[in-house]
Amino acid sequence: MVRPDWLNLNGPWEFEIDRADTGIERGLRERPLEGTITVPFAPESALSGVEDTDFLHAVWYRRELTVPESWAGRRTLLHFGAVDHDATVWVNGREHGRHRGGFTPFTVDLGHLRGTATVVVRARDSRREPQARGKQSTRHGNYECLYTRTTGIWQTVWAEPVPEVSLARPRLTPDVAGSAFHLEQPLRRSGEGRAGDRAGWTLTATVRDGEGVVAEAGVRADLDLSPRLTLPLPADRVRLWGPEDPYLYDVTITLRDAAGEVVDAVETYAGLRSVSIDGKAVLLNGRPVFQRLVLDQGYYPDGLMTAPSDEALARDIELSLRAGFNGARLHQKVFEERFLFHADRLGYLCWGEFGDWGAVEEGTAVGGEYQRPTPNFIAQWLEALERDYSHPSIVGWCGLNETHQPLTDRGQVLDDVTRAMFLAAKAMDTTRPVLDASGYSHRVLESDVWDSHNYTQDPDEFAAEMSGLQEGRPHTNTRGGEAISLPYSGQPWFCSEFGGIWWRPDATASTSFDERGGDSSWGYGKAPESEEEFHRRFAGLTGALLDDPLMFGYCYTQLTDVFQEQNGVYSFDRSVKLDVERVREAQLRRAAVERTEDAD
Numbered sequence: 001m002v003r004p005d006w007l008n009l010n011g012p013w014e015f016e017i018d019r020a021d022t023g024i025e026r027g028l029r030e031r032p033l034e035g036t037i038t039v040p041f042a043p044e045s046a047l048s049g050v051e052d053t054d055f056l057h058a059v060w061y062r063r064e065l066t067v068p069e070s071w072a073g074r075r076t077l078l079h080f081g082a083v084d085h086d087a088t089v090w091v092n093g094r095e096h097g098r099h100r101g102g103f104t105p106f107t108v109d110l111g112h113l114r115g116t117a118t119v120v121v122r123a124r125d126s127r128r129e130p131q132a133r134g135k136q137s138t139r140h141g142n143y144e145c146l147y148t149r150t151t152g153i154w155q156t157v158w159a160e161p162v163p164e165v166s167l168a169r170p171r172l173t174p175d176v177a178g179s180a181f182h183l184e185q186p187l188r189r190s191g192e193g194r195a196g197d198r199a200g201w202t203l204t205a206t207v208r209d210g211e212g213v214v215a216e217a218g219v220r221a222d223l224d225l226s227p228r229l230t231l232p233l234p235a236d237r238v239r240l241w242g243p244e245d246p247y248l249y250d251v252t253i254t255l256r257d258a259a260g261e262v263v264d265a266v267e268t269y270a271g272l273r274s275v276s277i278d279g280k281a282v283l284l285n286g287r288p289v290f291q292r293l294v295l296d297q298g299y300y301p302d303g304l305m306t307a308p309s310d311e312a313l314a315r316d317i318e319l320s321l322r323a324g325f326n327g328a329r330l331h332q333k334v335f336e337e338r339f340l341f342h343a344d345r346l347g348y349l350c351w352g353e354f355g356d357w358g359a360v361e362e363g364t365a366v367g368g369e370y371q372r373p374t375p376n377f378i379a380q381w382l383e384a385l386e387r388d389y390s391h392p393s394i395v396g397w398c399g400l401n402e403t404h405q406p407l408t409d410r411g412q413v414l415d416d417v418t419r420a421m422f423l424a425a426k427a428m429d430t431t432r433p434v435l436d437a438s439g440y441s442h443r444v445l446e447s448d449v450w451d452s453h454n455y456t457q458d459p460d461e462f463a464a465e466m467s468g469l470q471e472g473r474p475h476t477n478t479r480g481g482e483a484i485s486l487p488y489s490g491q492p493w494f495c496s497e498f499g500g501i502w503w504r505p506d507a508t509a510s511t512s513f514d515e516r517g518g519d520s521s522w523g524y525g526k527a528p529e530s531e532e533e534f535h536r537r538f539a540g541l542t543g544a545l546l547d548d549p550l551m552f553g554y555c556y557t558q559l560t561d562v563f564q565e566q567n568g569v570y571s572f573d574r575s576v577k578l579d580v581e582r583v584r585e586a587q588l589r590r591a592a593v594e595r596t597e598d599a600d
Contacts, residue, residue: 001169002267005071006160009063013039013153015050018058021124028060029090029120037061039157040081042150045304054140056151061121065091065159067113074161075190076110078119081155081336085131086124092117100376102150103132103334103355104383109190110159123152132377134305134332134355135297135562147563150305155336164190165198166264167255172390173431176240176274176285179233181207181215185253186226198222200258207231207270208250209239221255233272240285241271241392243326246347248392271344271392275432277448280492281593282433282552284349284395290546290591291349291395291553294320294569295497296328298335299562301572305333314342315574320559321346323569324584327393329438329496329555332357332401334384343393352394353438354381354421356401359414371405373417381421385428397425400437402453406482418443438496440477442485450488452477453497455557457525459540462498469493469550492552499541500524500557503534503578504566523567524557531578539586549592 015037016028023029041048043059067076080087084102088095097108102125110117127138127149137146168186175182183205204218215231239247249272254265276283282291296316300308307313313336320328327349330339334354343350359373366372381399388394399421405414418436422444425434433448442450452475456462465475474493478484502509502523509520509527528534545554560568561577571577 003160003162003265005068006158007065007068009065009157009159010039012036012063014062015043016060017043017052017056018060018122019054019056021058023058023060023122029122030093033060033062039153040155041303041306042084042152042154044148044150045306046302047306047308053148055127056125056149057127058122058124059152061119061123061153063119064116065113065119066116067159067161071161072114073112074163075166076113076159076161078108078110078157078159079105080107080121080153080157081105082334083121083123083153083155084125084150085133088122090120101132101380101383102154103134104380105155105337105387106383111190121153125149125151130360130372130374131358132354132356132373132380133358135299135357138358142563145562145565147299148304154304154306162188162190163263165201165255166190167253167266169386170253170266170268170390172251172268172270174241174270174272174274174392175230176272179235179238179272181231181233181249181251181270181272182228183231183251183253184226184228187221187255198257201263202256203227203229204254204256205229205231206252206254207233208252209237211237214249238272241273241344241347242285243289243347243349246345246392247271248344268390269344270390273392275395277433277492280490280550280552282395282449282492288552288593289326289349290551290594291327291494291555292325292587293327293329293349293351293496293553293555294323294325295331295555295558296320297331297558297560297562298333298339299560299572307336307339310338312574313339314346316559317342317346317348319570319574321348322584323559323580324587325556325559327351327395328559329353329398331558334380334387337387340388340391340393344391348393349395350391350393351396351398351435352384352388353397353401354384354399356399356403359403369405369412369414371403372413373400377417378420378424382424382428385425389429394432396433396435396449397429398435398438399425400441402439403437403441404477404479404484405441406479406484407486414441415443422447433492435496440479440484442488445486445489447491449552450474450491450493451496454495455498455500455524457501457537457541459537459544462541463544466495466544466548469548494551494553494555495545496555497557498545498554499538500567501534501537502527502567503531504561505531505577507566520564521566522564534578535582535586538583542586546587546589546591549595551591552593 014033016033099106436444439453507521
């Protein structure tokens with residue numbers, strides 16, 4: 001969603017840690033701050049220049065924003081990609097906005113700002129309350145599969161000018177069957193920009209390919225809160241988006257007044273592709289494409305949850321493709337939207353997920369329920385769905401991961417939130433399958449797909465455990481022998497976590513789960529004695545799933561090592577640690593579901 005005028009506010013900001021969260025009382029909102037930080041890197045990261053990994057219950061930011069003279073007459077929007085977790089924004093001493101949730105964007109309308117203004121941001125980040133944290137550790141150090149925390153600003157901050165009535169984020173829906181795109185274009189109204197001021201206004205959209213204009217359509221913009229229009233594509237200009245050909249059309253959206261003058265315009269893009277279900281098959285553009293996914297946690301040694309550069313985001317996808325994967329579960333984190341831009345242009349299949357871990361905290365159990373996600377989980381999930389709806393690379397949604405709690409005959413908070421997040425995704429998006437929870441506690445019978453996690457390391461044992469799908473009894477996760485899921489009801493099925501083979505020949509592996517502290521090196525099961533054994537195990541595990549004609553995909557754990565969890569295909573610094581070509585070869589033979597298509 002590109003406009004020509006904008007201002008990147010990444011870089012040096014004044015910064016101060018407020019460990020006791022007493023900054024208001026001590027005047028931090030009004031005075032210069034004592035230190036500096038490099039935004040958008042979190043203060044726990046090396047790239048921030050702070051690198052303080054202790055608990056930071058509150059942090060403060062301050063900088064001057066000079067509005068260009070060319071923006072005069074327009075409103076200034078201040079955008080935050082993500083601030084963890086509870087953010088308040090003041091401009092020139094006045095509170096302009098608040099946002100709770102560390103994974104999703106928010107925007108502050110600064111009105112007709114002129115000259116130079118002082119922007120102050122406070123971010124609070126508790127470690128004791130139920131809160132969507134993803135993989136952030138609530139202990140002082142790293143342990144098991146939990147890592148160094150991220151506090152405060154960790155995605156890009158930027159400003160742009162817009163008119164009183166402007167184009168908000170568009171929703172572009174591909175329609176392969178109808179050879180068209182459907183556009184729903186919300187309008188942002190600020191100040192005096194009310195509906196009555198738009199008599200005679202129009203919205204137009206133009207689709208282009210490499211040869212020029214493909215489709216154009218217009219509609220009145222003074223009747224609906226969100227004008228809608230359809231852009232039919234001529235048969236000879238239809239080109240589907242997919243892994244083999246990730247073709248993207250350019251799209252221009254323009255808002256004009258009654259005299260035909262341009263009020264606002266944005267440049268964007270769209271991919272024409274469909275996702276559908278046929279029996280137990282998940283189809284892309286009407287055909288089965290086995291989803292060879294990898295678990296990607298999106299952590300970096302120097303930036304933590306923030307990639308050190310835009311090139312680093314693209315490189316992670318390229319490394320994954322090089323190893324034979326065609327997509328990823330974006331695990332326990334709402335990834336930077338630029339990652340999805342690169343996934344769109346590279347044909348990389350992604351499951352949009354949420355960093356829901358954090359519902360289990362000491363002292364939060366009520367009536368035996370130890371997993372009590374809050375309403376903020378649902379609010380953030382809706383914000384993530386809205387942000388990422390138009391990306392063709394996303395082929396499914398899943399809001400929860402490894403939630404687990406015994407089923408009882410009484411309703412639980414976990415039941416309500418699982419269903420609410422499932423329904424939120426279904427209401428927001430009717431074009432993609434929705435999984436209620438990855439692995440473990442399936443609480444929604446009508447979930448579009450079903451799955452489990454299985455880290456058995458012996459390929460023969462693994463194959464036997466996964467073979468029940470043919471009889472309608474797939475592998476099911478339990479907890480201490482107790483049922484934590486409703487019964488499987490015949491949906492398409494995939495193994496959404498497996499493998500996790502430890503391979504770090506320059507380190508000593510942990511011998512038990514309890515020893516997986518911040519300094520240990522671990523993966524699942526017994527470490528291979530050689531790289532050759534790693535490759536045999538990898539080929540055996542993936543082969544068991546590739547050969548199942550009822551399996552639509554899998555997700556291997558994981559793309560890179562992450563701190564002490566050293567079971568990645570690549571090292572944490574993205575360097576090569578094993579023969580990637582052999583990993584690729586093991587995956588790229590035709591899957592059973594793809595061979596079935598060949599026979600047809």
